[in-house]
Structures are given as C-alpha cells and as structure tokens.
Amino acid sequence: MRVFACPKCGAWVEFEDRMCLACSTSLAYSPDRDDIVLADAEVLCGFREQIGCNWVADPEGDGECASDRLTVERPGEGDPVAIVQLAVAEQAKRRLVRQLRHLGLPIEVRAGDHGLGFALKSPADGEQVLTGHADGLITINLTEASDPHREEVRIQLGEPYRTMLGHLRHEIGHYYWLVLVDEQPEVEPFRQLFGDERQDYGDALTAHYGNGDAGDWATDHISQYATMHPWEDFAETFAHYLHIADVLETTASVGVTVDGPTGVPAPLAGSISSRGAADISGLTMPEVLTRWHGFSLAVNAINRSMGEPDLYPFVLTPAIGEKLAQVHDLVRGV
Numbered sequence: 001m002r003v004f005a006c007p008k009c010g011a012w013v014e015f016e017d018r019m020c021l022a023c024s025t026s027l028a029y030s031p032d033r034d035d036i037v038l039a040d041a042e043v044l045c046g047f048r049e050q051i052g053c054n055w056v057a058d059p060e061g062d063g064e065c066a067s068d069r070l071t072v073e074r075p076g077e078g079d080p081v082a083i084v085q086l087a088v089a090e091q092a093k094r095r096l097v098r099q100l101r102h103l104g105l106p107i108e109v110r111a112g113d114h115g116l117g118f119a120l121k122s123p124a125d126g127e128q129v130l131t132g133h134a135d136g137l138i139t140i141n142l143t144e145a146s147d148p149h150r151e152e153v154r155i156q157l158g159e160p161y162r163t164m165l166g167h168l169r170h171e172i173g174h175y176y177w178l179v180l181v182d183e184q185p186e187v188e189p190f191r192q193l194f195g196d197e198r199q200d201y202g203d204a205l206t207a208h209y210g211n212g213d214a215g216d217w218a219t220d221h222i223s224q225y226a227t228m229h230p231w232e233d234f235a236e237t238f239a240h241y242l243h244i245a246d247v248l249e250t251t252a253s254v255g256v257t258v259d260g261p262t263g264v265p266a267p268l269a270g271s272i273s274s275r276g277a278a279d280i281s282g283l284t285m286p287e288v289l290t291r292w293h294g295f296s297l298a299v300n301a302i303n304r305s306m307g308e309p310d311l312y313p314f315v316l317t318p319a320i321g322e323k324l325a326q327v328h329d330l331v332r333g334v
C-alpha cells in the first residue's frame with residue numbers, strides 16, 4: 001500500500017481514514033484515482049456510516065463502492081456483533097481489492113453464477129460456515145474477524161500467521177487459478193511445479209487432517225497447509241505473492257531502505273541492501289525476492305525488539321521461489 005496525503009493540509013493519512021487527524025477534513029478514497037480525496041466533493045459509499053467504509057460510490061455500484069458491491073451476502077442490521085465483524089472483514093477486503101486493481105488483475109463483478117463475489121457470513125446457532133472458494137464465490141466465516149477466536153484457531157492448528165487479510169489473499173488465489181490457469185495452456189507448467197490438481201480433493205483433505213505432521217514440507221512449500229493439494233499450494237503461494245508485493249510497495253512509498261548489517265564482521269554476515277518497489281511488474285522474481293529478503297530480515301528483527309513474534313514467520317526456499325515466479329508471470333501476463 002502506498003502512503004496518502006490529506007488533499008487539504010498535506011498531512012500523512014492512512015488508506016482507511018475518513019477524517020484528517022491534523023485538519024479534521026472529511027476524507028474519502030477514490031479507487032479510480034487511487035488517492036484520498038475530499039469527501040464533500042464525492043458521492044460516498046452507502047456503507048460509510050454502518051461499517052466505516054471510506055470509499056466513494058462506484059458509478060455502476062448502485063450507491064455501493066467497488067469493494068462493497070462485490071459482497072453478495074452479509075449479515076442483517078439486526079445483528080450488531082456480526083456488523084462489527086463485517087466491518088473488520090470489509091476493511092481487509094478494501095485492501096485486497098485495491099491491490100488487485102493496482103496489480104492490474106481482472107475483477108469481474110459476479111452476476112448469476114459467474115464472476116467474483118463474497119459471501120461474508122456469521123454462523124447462526126448450530127450452523128457451520130466454512131471459509132473457502134467455489135467457482136468465483138468466496139465465503140468468509142466472519143467469526144474469523146474476532147481476535148480471540150482467530151488466535152485460538154491459529155494456536156490449535158499450529159499456524160505462525162493467521163489474519164483476515166491473509167484469508168482473503170488465499171481465497172482470491174483460488175479464484176485467479178480458475179481465471180488464469182484452469183483449462184488454459186498455463187495448466188501444464190502449473191502441474192509441473194505444484195502437482196496434478198486432478199487428484200481427489202476430499203481424500204487430500206482427509207489425509208491432511210489425519211496425518212497432521214507431514215515431515216519436511218518446508219523445503220518446497222510455504223506452509224504445511226500448502227502440502228494438502230496443488231490448489232492449496234497455489235493459493236498459499238499466491239497469498240505470499242500479494243504479501244510481498246504489498247510490503248515492497250509500502251517500503252517504497254514510506255522511503256524505508258535496508259542497508260546493513262553494521263557491527264558484524266563481513267565474512268559472517270553478507271551485506272544486505274534492499275529498497276522497495278512501487279510496481280514490481282518490471283522486476284524478475286529473483287530481483288523481487290532479493291529486495292524482499294532484506295526487508296523480511298529487518299522487520300523480523302524490529303518486531304523482536306518490541307517483544308513481538310516475527311512479522312514474516314516463513315522461510316522462502318529456491319523451490320518456493322520458482323512457484324512465486326510462476327505466479328509473477330501469470331500476474332504480469334494479464
């Protein structure tokens with residue numbers, strides 16, 4: 001994400017801000033201009049008051065913004081707890097949608113059974129809502145917007161990282177597999193790297209949760225979950241591609257560079273020089289990963305200084321780099 005400035009006073013404002021903290025001007029985000037604009041001059045999204053959406057209304061969105069109009073199912077107003085969870089999920093989704101637009105990825109609004117849609121569901125008593133993707137429809141269990149619940153599940157499953165934005169980036173990976181790989185020439189190179197997706201998904205699911213510990217998965221998978229099925233491997237890899245692209249855009253925008261380490265004897269620690277990239281489309285994946293490597297080391301060290309766990313608790317191996325390169329080529333090819 002890039003950094004924004006208040007159009008009135010020039011103060012630093014965040015992507016989510018509805019008001020400038022420096023001059024109290026009412027603000028909105030325009031996806032078409034990819035910029036923060038004066039709210040008074042715009043038609044605003046109809047979800048501004050209910051869930052804090054700060055986007056301007058989409059010209060074709062019937063009063064909804066380009067992100068909210070992708071939501072095909074949401075909890076009713078009579079459920080205040082679910083509305084709070086919806087606000088958390090939609091905030092993460094606006095970051096997702098903005099990044100997809102920034103990368104130039106196609107977003108076809110769901111009409112009937114085709115295109116992209118989000119069902120953001122809060123489970124009623126006894127009902128089970130499974131987060132997942134099916135034919136362009138992404139379902140999110142809104143309970144995942146609750147910090148204590150999500151943290152409990154994260155610990156239960158032994159995952160190092162679990163966020164709402166991470167869920168969305170994973171599920172959108174399934175969507176783009178369908179759009180960019182399935183039934184296209186790209187499926188062959190995909191199968192060579194990720195495996196044959198025609199193996200039975202149900203069996204794979206049972207095997208994954210039955211075996212738990214799959215041994216040395218980390219040499220060629222970004223997460224243990226990715227070992228379950230080639231689709232999951234692709235979705236996990238796609239999510240990491242979005243993580244990396246977003247952080248590099250942020251570091252370019254805020255002007256953070258890494259140039260170190262200092263105070264360490266040269267043969268022991270190779271010097272690292274990393275700068276961000278507002279747009280990674282002109283870089284090769286090895287170039288992207290060279291930049292990323294410095295930042296992942298630096299931000300993890302910074303987090304540890306604050307007593308926090310690593311910001312990026314993953315290890316990228318050459319095999320994972322090849323998978324990321326394939327995703328990079330798919331995105332650049334659009």
Ligand SMILES: [Zn+2]
Pocket residue numbers: 006007008009010011020021022023024025
């Ligand atoms: Zn201002």
Ligand SMILES: [Zn+2]
Pocket residue numbers: 045046047048053054055064065066067068
């Ligand atoms: Zn909105």
